[in-house]
Amino acid sequence: MVSNQSQFILAFIFLFFLPLFSGKISAHRFDHGQKVSSQFEFIKTLQGYKKGDKVEGIKDFKKYLERFGYLNPNYPSHDDHFDDILESAVKTYQLNFNLNTTGTLDPQTVSTMMMPRCGVPDIINGTTRMRSGYIFNQNNNFHVKYAFFPGQPKWPKGKKVLKYEFGEGTREDVKDPLGRAASTWQPYTPFTFEHFNVLDQSDIRVSFKSRAHGDGKPFDGPGGILAHAFWPTDGRLHFDADDNWAVGAVPNAFDMQSVALHELGHILGLEHSSVQDAIMWPTQPAGKTKGLNDDDIQGIKALYAGY
Numbered sequence: 001m002v003s004n005q006s007q008f009i010l011a012f013i014f015l016f017f018l019p020l021f022s023g024k025i026s027a028h029r030f031d032h033g034q035k036v037s038s039q040f041e042f043i044k045t046l047q048g049y050k051k052g053d054k055v056e057g058i059k060d061f062k063k064y065l066e067r068f069g070y071l072n073p074n075y076p077s078h079d080d081h082f083d084d085i086l087e088s089a090v091k092t093y094q095l096n097f098n099l100n101t102t103g104t105l106d107p108q109t110v111s112t113m114m115m116p117r118c119g120v121p122d123i124i125n126g127t128t129r130m131r132s133g134y135i136f137n138q139n140n141n142f143h144v145k146y147a148f149f150p151g152q153p154k155w156p157k158g159k160k161v162l163k164y165e166f167g168e169g170t171r172e173d174v175k176d177p178l179g180r181a182a183s184t185w186q187p188y189t190p191f192t193f194e195h196f197n198v199l200d201q202s203d204i205r206v207s208f209k210s211r212a213h214g215d216g217k218p219f220d221g222p223g224g225i226l227a228h229a230f231w232p233t234d235g236r237l238h239f240d241a242d243d244n245w246a247v248g249a250v251p252n253a254f255d256m257q258s259v260a261l262h263e264l265g266h267i268l269g270l271e272h273s274s275v276q277d278a279i280m281w282p283t284q285p286a287g288k289t290k291g292l293n294d295d296d297i298q299g300i301k302a303l304y305a306g307y
């Protein structure tokens, strides 16, 4: 028989070491897996849930969907109920990401939702969907899935140069990748991109920010949201300073040039695309690089047609 006192001590030891063990497990995954643990990890615990269920975590899941435009911020039931409105939001998400529109949190949906991604919502003011540019070609089988922001904001006609500059304290090693990303877009736009060293006279202002940083769109530490940018003619482009950045395909790190290419797409006026190979697809895995896809090129040409 173990005395009450030693039971207490055993329980104490167990509680003391438990966090150390779990810390070790996640550190191990960080070293060897392609996954970076993030604010989106909790979604894994919701796998298999569907309409009618009530489980802890649904409330946070509603905040996740709200953040990316799938739920209206005025949506009344910020609780743990998986209700009709939530089911329809999940279906819209599935449609945007080419998943089966089951409305349930099936494994494919959960793993897509856990991917690191851009902070720009997929749906803005409830007026657009990622498929808003969806058309058929003459053979009725090619889908163009680029999208614009509501009202199609773009840089004005007659503008020839987009000047970009880096905010104070921006890491030096992003400067070349950002320049290369700008040169990648350039031939498909009416603009030339020029590095200009006066920040407040530049069209595009690039910086690294951490957590809440004054624009109402806080970053979230490692993983989760990687960066965001504003539509024309705002010009702000922010990288999450807490993410692990690299130049090129480096395991467990995000390629600055690929993310810059995506964010410059927003700066130019493109919204998220439903083409997975497009740079304007919302997620970006660690350890991978990505370039422009025909969908991106068609989108930017359509936006600036007639310039």
Ligand SMILES: *[C@@H]1O[C@H](CO)[C@@H](O)[C@H](O)[C@H]1NC(C)=O
Residues within 6 Å of the ligand: 098, 099, 100, 108
């Ligand atoms: C969609 O459902 C089919 C049939 O159940 C399955 O084979 C396929 O893998 C699913 N696709 C996705 C993207 O979940």
Ligand SMILES: *[C@@H]1O[C@H](CO)[C@@H](O)[C@H](O)[C@H]1NC(C)=O
Residues within 6 Å of the ligand: 124, 125, 149, 150, 151, 231
């Ligand atoms: C969305 O609505 C807000 C508030 O009405 C407005 O300030 C913003 O410009 C709108 N965004 C777009 C892209 O239309």
Ligand SMILES: [Zn+2]
Residues within 6 Å of the ligand: 118, 119, 120, 262, 263, 266, 272, 282
């Ligand atoms: Zn984006």
Ligand SMILES: [Zn+2]
Residues within 6 Å of the ligand: 209, 213, 215, 217, 228, 238
């Ligand atoms: Zn920001």
